[in-house]
Amino acid sequence: MLSKIFPFLVWLPLAKKSWKDDVIAGITGTFIVIPQAVAFAMIAGLPPVYGFYTAMVTPIIAALFGSSYHLISGPTTAISIVVYSTLIKFVNPETDLEAFISLALVLTFLAGLFQFAMGLLKMGKLVNFVSHSVIIGFTAGAGILISFKQLEHVFGVNVPQGSSIPEIIIYLFHHISETNWYVFTVAFGTFGVAIVIKTLIKPLSRYYMLIAMILGCLFAVWIGGSEYGIETVGDIPSNLPPFQVPDFTYSNVAALSSGAMVLALLGLIEAVAIGRSIALHTHQKINGNQEFIGQGLSNLIASFFSSYAGSGSFTRSGVNHQAGAKTPMAAIFSSVFLMVILLLFAGYASYLPKAAMGGIIVLVGFNLIDFKHIRQVIKSSGRELIVLSITLLGTLFFDLEFALLAGIFSSFFFYLERTSKPNIATLAVNDQRRLINSIRDSKAMECSNMKILRIDGSLYFGSIDKISDYLSNLYDQNKIQHVLIAADGINFIDLAAAEWLTHEIIKWQKNRGGIYISSLKLVSQGVIKKGGFDNKMGNDIFFKDKKSAIIEIHKKINSPCKVKAFKECK
DSSP, X not given: OHHHHOTHHXXXXXXXXXXXXXXXXXXXXXXXXXXXXXXXXXXXXXXXXHHHHHHHHHHHHHHHHSSOSSOOEEOOHHHHHHHHHHHXXXXXXXXXXXXXXXXXXXXXXXXXXXXXXXHHTTOGGGGGGSOHHHHHHHHHHHHHHHXXXXXXXXXXXXXXXXXXXXXXXXXXXXXXXXXXXXXHHHHHHHHHHHHHHHHHOGGGGGGHHHHHHHHHHHHHHHHTGGGGTOOBOOOOOOSOOOOOOOOOOHHHHHHHHHHHHHHHHHHHHHHHHHHHHHHHHHOOOOOHHHXXXXXXXXXXXXXXXXXXXXXXXXXXXXHHHHTTOOSTHHHHHHHXXXXXXXXXXXXXXGGOBHHHHHHHHHHHHHHTOOHHHHHHHHHHOHHHHHHHHHHHHHHHHSOHHHHHHHHHHHHHHHHHHHHTSOEEEEEEEOXXXXXXXXXXXXXXXXXXXXXXXXXXXXXXXXTHHHHHHHHHHHHHHOOOOEEEEEGGGOOOBOHHHHHHHHHHHHHHHHHSSEEEEESOOHHHHHHHHHTTHHHHHOGGGEEXXXXXXXXXXXXXXXXXXXXXXXTTOO
């Protein structure tokens, strides 16, 4: 019981043996997160120090109460841009940064509360129903959006706040002559160095962002820095995350609830997807419900320590695994090392030019576009391509919350469309006296007095129409007396389907011979029995297998079988 409440009790004994590996992985993760923390905070519209705060608090809580041994939580690109897009509707960070930060903490608390509640309600499997194409489309759209939003720092042009992508393009086209070429050189140089290190210098590829930022900073200082209009990120306080109670006013909570729900869902999808992708290599079993609780608690607690919303990071989690981490202690070590660096070396971060950060963030945005999987979707599935396109275009031209929900709903629509059209196969006897799908063998025979149908799919409110239409056509256009439904392909039956099936069976019993069911699974039997439908249908219509059903049905046939498919045929 204690291990369920405090899951870290399970892996903590393992950390006594693996702490050296976890320390090395933690140090590696610290150097990875430094540039990301600054970049992601800027994407969220917050001062860089809030990226550090999030990277300190969130990973510790998520590591203690999550289920994955290698997942590293903290600030992420997609979460940061959703935070910004949600809050910009209420306050502009350029004009009232204090109010923006206050709302960010409330938003983080609400997102954590929703995640924690979903974990307690055991809704961990909910993310399984969100198509991977939704995530691909959303992250690609967010990547493009992020890159365009940073162009003002790349060109040194003051683009109006809140501009859409078309507006940014038009504004830059008309004001390209105002480009600060010193700023552009720093941004483009940082961008180029990062690409070269990442693609050509493999031993340093893990640290390409950090090295590029340092070189970009040195280059900006060398050419003159602020004398030529190259702005820096400003002073970063050298202190640990301060305790601060979010401003829980009714108006704040009411205004941010919908955005917080979208943020919560996106964060959970990210975290569980990353945890499971790494688990494919480690063979660790991921508990989705526990991961929901861990992510929820990490955001709940972080909101009281000046941190904004976080989730699982694919980059840092992948590096953590590759660096040899054995337990979640690696995430805790990484956070502790980051605290030490912030206390001792925060002053040096004030020299970081926004142009260098702009170049790095453009590259971060570009890396979010998963060209490989996009090509795979285009080649393999028209439905998935529609889902991807809806999410991608929605991200680019509408609110991010709307884009994500539109993608999820379109994914659900196609899922329901597929499940609402179960395959109905007619079974016939082939030369080897076996029942097969009649379309596979034109010579296979059907008994003239009995039709055997196999339904592949579930009977629920969405699939009733197709099966009802099929049986109605069979009833109107065919003089067949008896129908046997081979139910071994039916996974479950809901209440609406059980009620419809009862009426259909009674209709056939009154006017024809009857409908019979074989090999019905126990789950479906339970619904029929508990609802009292078996008494209305008659218990004698259910059979354990097709063979016993065929024997008993033929005993009820009064007219001779014109086509004798079975030895029982009269």
